Amino acid sequence: MTAPDAPRCYALLPCAGTGSRAGSALPKQYVPIAGRPMVAHTLAALARVARLQSVLVVLAPDDGRFETDVPGFAGERGWVTRCGGATRAETVANGLAVLAERGVRADDWVLVHDAARCLIEPAWVDRLIDACLDDEVGGLLALPVADTLKQAQDGRVAATLPRADKWAAQTPQMFRLGLLQQALAAAGAAVTDEASAVEALGLRPRLVEGDAANIKVTWPSDFRLAQALKGSP
Helix, strand or coil: CCCCCCCCEEEEEEECCCCHHHCCCCCHHHCEECCEEHHHHHHHHHHCCCCEEEEEEEECCCCCCHHHHCCCCCCCCEEEECCCCCCHHHHHHHHHHHHHHCCCCCCCEEEECCCCCCCCCHHHHHHHHHHHCCCCCEEEEEEECCCCEEEEECCEEEEEECCCCCEEEEEEEEEEHHHHHHHHHHHCCCCCCHHHHHHCCCCCCEEEECCCCCCCCCCHHHHHHHHHHHCCC
């Protein structure tokens, strides 16, 4: 049994982007994959993680698609807010404030996950929770880099970088609400993931091995891959 005052787990899904790099006519989270909007696949996977108390989707203020494209989401475990900002960091910070207003405590865990990582599996989320639930800092899913890394300059290789000890960050990224609010407030809007904001405070998030299939669907070729992995509608 979980003690009544034990830290709880929530998920936060920043979903306010325009998806300009995807080359689609609508925000990429609504592009169909295997017959369903991409974000619907993401939310369906998170709904199967029993330890998540609720999932908060943070939309752009003018988003008029979500309820139509993802019918039946809102409820006891599905929360929606339209307070997305101009950057990911701002959107997450605004979402954290909404969670606090809804009674999420400063020591509760928040798992921030990309809406565009629609191939996420509940088992990977559970692996992250298992690794971080008793951690002092928190952590993130990530994958050791297998490719040779090149540093570019003017379209040409300037240097080859050592890949030893380098990991590619994924999501979810799991940190306590209070710590994450502090980190994002100090880091500003330029940070591209939550872990880097926490690192800027001098802390060292835990790396939890993710899965190569946990791709962030960004470029047109990613949509083809996600479609192939999800199967035909």
